[in-house]
Amino acid sequence: MRAPRPRRHLVVAAGAALAITGLITGCTAGDTGTNTEPTNNSDNEASGDRVVIGFSGPAADHGWLGAINSAAIAEAAKYPDIDLRVAEGTNDANLQISQIETFINDGVDAIVLLPTDGAALTDVAIRAMEAGIPVINVDREFSSTFAARVTVLGDNYGMGVSAGTYICEQFGGTDAVVAEVAGIDSLPLTQDRSRGFADALDDCGLEVNNRVAADFTVAGGEAVTSQLLAAAPHIDALWNHDDDQGIGVLAALDAAGRNEMLMVGGAGSKNAMDAIKADDGVLKATIIYPSTQAADGIRLARLVVQGKSLGDLVEVEVPNRIVLNAPVVTKENVDKYLPTAFAS
Template identity: 30%
Template sequence: MFFATVSRPSALALGAGAFALLAGAANAAPLVKECGKDGKFVIGFSQANNAEPYRQHVNDELTAAAAKVPQFTLQIADGAGNVNTQTSQMDNFITQKVDLILISPFEASPLTPVVARAMKAGIPVIELDRKTVGDPGKDYTAFIGGDNFKIAQEAGKYVAGKLLPDGGEVAVLEGLPSSTPAVERLNGFKDGVKANDKIQVVAEQAADWLPDKAQTAFAAMLQAHPNIKAVYASNDMMAAGARLAAKGAGKKDGDIQILGTDGLPGPAGGIRAVAEGEWAATFTYPTGGPQAIDMAKAILLDCAESVPTTVTVPTTAITPDNAKSMMGK
């Protein structure tokens, strides 16, 4: 990697072309006061909840990416699904005067003030996967993540065109309603299925990303609407819960088309579930970890004067056509 300051905007490729950083004008100041390739830097990551498999996947990819940068020390704090815990951890990072903060906020509004405090203290804040209230580039440094609305919209279109071309009743299991991905995925899916006016969304309920709540919720949905033909779960864990509910209702795999979101690897992940015919599809939600470390390198090592305020990491649809080939990747 290199960094060059020139008299006009130039592109800096990061992470095998993952995204480009735009260099500012020659007289612009770096985003941080202390930076340079010879420095040593501490990056604090406030994770929403280490207990979720997706969150652990994020931690693993961040840790692996940071380990490749000798100048970086990564500290991961588990928010444990509690905004007060996560706020306290963020305040600790500010007190420690870490050089950069990454955060996946458990909820948007309650964590907005502490992000503002970090920015006021001169610490860049990169938000991963979930956003606080405000605008990237102003209220926080940048957002890195997938486009939740588009990912869910693709799932809806897949149901409308591929799975249920003749229409039918479908249901939605929403994540934690106070988190931005939950709202965006709910709205995206409902928009996607509009492509087929024969499809009816007959039930939608929040299950807070949790498989046991999803199982309970979907069991109740099936009692009220026994003809449901497909269910979209806003994460893989809830899709697993939905399958258990379908089994409990006497359904065989394939009787109800189950769709997840995350596309997690491993024996408990969505890729395997699709490959083995348990689910109809899942849609990968990239962690953004490698991109976040690339951005940290630009800010802390290369003394970047500006970074992209939003970095959208693309998704991949995992279907029976490609699931087996994606196993182990």
């Protein structure tokens, strides 16, 4: 077996459509789960051997996670050769571990897993890999490269960069007051978003003057934004990390009669895009965090098990890491992104 390779930090610049790094070869995780020799096959839509896929994700307690689950199920339904087995969504790491153990015992062909806690689910994912079941890790990373055959991620750092770059384009060279309503501060994804935001602002001489953290819920967004507004009598630009909690952020702004600012959202909900398109309020842009990640995981699991590659690549195996883009949605391009927007 090869020794584990050192983990590299991956930064995807705003504007990149897809980042794909490092193929696993030899005796690493990439060897598990294929039942045929890999071929560079562009006809990936053609039906192949039956593939039993186990899917487990957190409870759909807000719109983005609901869209993750529904998109995965809808994608599997497109392929007659996929038998999808869906575990009940949960925010209990121990229950999710037991779900994966059931998938292992049932001998599924692949597992698509959005872990409620990446570190907590790492060991059971490694056990699946050791059992010859390729794991497709979605959104929240495991703490070992040996826990997944493929990892599909949104670009959290890139979200911050995109938001900060957009605000720099509007206010660069000024002394604008910038505020930030983050998500759950203990999560690495929130930390990455905030770091990307600060880095992008620094490039144009701005900084975050006022910051609060919510919990990705409407109630949480409204409560912390009310606190923020009390502490900041004037704000020029505000970035809210998540469009679900953004409903509460906007409610707090409305209740306080605060409309002096430009607001940028995050994730890409339909209600946010509708408001951007109407262009009659403070919300002028949102940053995409794709709710298609688990659907992508389903398609990739099918390709891995059937020994296929991504049709547009010369490489004959599915990559081991895919990072999706974090574009800025404004009134000028909103129609392009509305079809994949999720309902809050």
